[in-house]
Amino acid sequence: MILFILTERTSSVTDFHNFSNPSRHLKPIRLQPTFIIQENQQANKKTMRIQVDFSFFPNNLIPIITDSVELKQFLIEGNFITDDSVSDTNNSKTAIFEFHGSLKDFESLLRSILAKNSIEEYTITQDMERENTIAILRSGDLEQLKIFVCDFCSAVFHSEDEKYIHQRAHYFY
Structure with a gap:
């Protein structure tokens, strides 16, 4: 200006x-x-290190996310981990992003990238066991990470029993 x-x-x-x-x-x-130099609005936000677990995501689709225009600037080069000892699952693949915003903002950004590329069979969820970690899973793979989602309101639970008790409450209210 x-x-x-x-x-x-x-x-x-x-x-x-x-x-x-x-x-x-x-x-x-x-x-x-x-x-007049305007302040960078992102400079005021806290930087957050977010791990994205690609263990259940196909190798040929990973570059769609890591090389996307929206996320490439946040990817920390050299921190793409492919190691069997990182997680309980075999062939764990994790990328680390340094994002200026909240975890919810990052999730919505990932969802928009998947939708833009017509990848609808995968969903994005937070890993309940590791902090600041997002997993990209096939819709049926949520239970593999011990994540149970309410069929009515999408609330997340640690066990199938918790989910069952919660869903029964939907019948009463």
Whole structure:
């Protein structure tokens, strides 16, 4: 954005009383451009390290997310982990992103990337066992991470019993 500032004043106040020839009292005004640098809105937000678990996501689809325009800037290069000892699952694949925003914002960004690329059979969920970790799972694989989702309101539970008790409450209310 460019803001122009007047750098010279016009004639004094007493000169304005004589209006017989107004152009005689006006001085040319030189405009000097001044640039205003706006603060980066993301600088005010906290940076959060978010791990994305690609263990249940096909290898050929991982670059769609890691190389996407929306997320590539947040990917920490060299922190893509492919190791059997990282998780209980075989062939664990985890990418680390340094995101300026909340975990919910990151989830919605991932959902929009999946939707934009017509990848509808996978869902995004938070890992209940690890903090700041998001897993991309096939819709039926949620139970593999011991994540149980209410069929009515999508509330998340740690066990099938908790889910069952919760769902019974939906019948009463």
